Amino acid sequence: MTVIATPVSTPASSSSSSTSSSSSSTIGGLADNFQTFLTLLTTQLQNQNPTDPLDTNQFTQQLVQFAQVEQQINANTSLTTLVNLQQANQATQALGFVGQTVTLNGSTAQLSNGGSAGWTLQSPSAASASISITSSTGQTVFSGNYSLNKGANSFSWDGKGNDGTQWPAGSYTIHVTAKDSSSNTVSVSTQIVGTVSSVDLTQNPPLLEVGGQSYTISQVQSVGVSSSTSGSGTGS
Secondary structure, eight states: OEEEEEEEOOOOOOOOHHHHHHHHHHHHHHHHHHHHHHHHHHHHHHTOBTTBOOOHHHHHHHHHHHHHHHHHHHHHHHHHHHHHHHHHHHHHHHHTTTTOEEEEEOSEEEEOTTSOEEEEEEESSOEEEEEEEEOTTSOEEEEEEEEEOSEEEEEEEOSBOTTSOBOOSEEEEEEEEEEOTTSOEEOOEEEEEEEEEEEETTSSSOEEEETTEEEEGGGEEEESOOOBOOOOEEOO
16 A cells, blocks of 8 residues: 655645624614714704703813714714725635645545545654554544655545555544654644635635635635645555
8 A cells, every 4th residue: 555755845825794794783873872962962053942052162072972873973984984895805716726736734634535645744854754544533543653844745545544445535634643753742734635616705804615624714825726746655
C-alpha cells in the first residue's frame, strides 16, 4: 500500500439577517423617539405662557438634543447601508468560488470511490512526523511515519489501511505529530484541497461547500492547483 508524501510550493494567502433585523429595530426605535420629541417640543411651543415664555437656554438645549437624535438616526441608517453592501459583496465574492479548486485550512478530506484523499501539511522546519488517519466515527484506519520538509508537503492517501483493507468513500481526518532533529515538538498545520460545489447564501458569512464540508471564505488560502515536486513514502 502506497502513500504519497510530496513537498510542494507554499500556496499564496487570499477574504445576517439577525444583525440586519436588530439594526432596523434600533433605527425604528430612534425614529419613534425622534418623532415623539418633535411632537412634545412643538406642543410645548404652541402652549407656552405668553407672559412667561420658554427659557432661551432651555430651548437651545432642547434643539441640541433634537439635532443629536437626528444625527444618530442618520448615522445608523448609513451604517445599515454599509452592512448591506458588505453582505452583498460577500455573496458576490462567494459565488465566484463555485467550480474553483481551493486550498483551505482544515484536516478533514473526502475519499472518493477509486480515488484518494489529499492534504497539505505546513511545517515550520524539517521534521519526522507520525501521521494517522481516522474515519468519521473516530476509528484509526491508517498510520505511518514520514519525513516532512520545511514548508508545504503534499500528503495523499489511497484509502487502504495498514493491512491492505480498502476503506469506503467518505470523510477522513488526518492527525500529525512531528518532532525536529533535536526532538523538539514541531507544530504542523493541515490544509485540504478540493472543488467548491456550491455556496450557502442563507448564512452570514456565506459558506462554501467542499467535499461535503462547509467553510467560510476566510478559510480559503489559495485558489487553483499548486505546483509540486517529486517524493514518495511507503506504508507497511
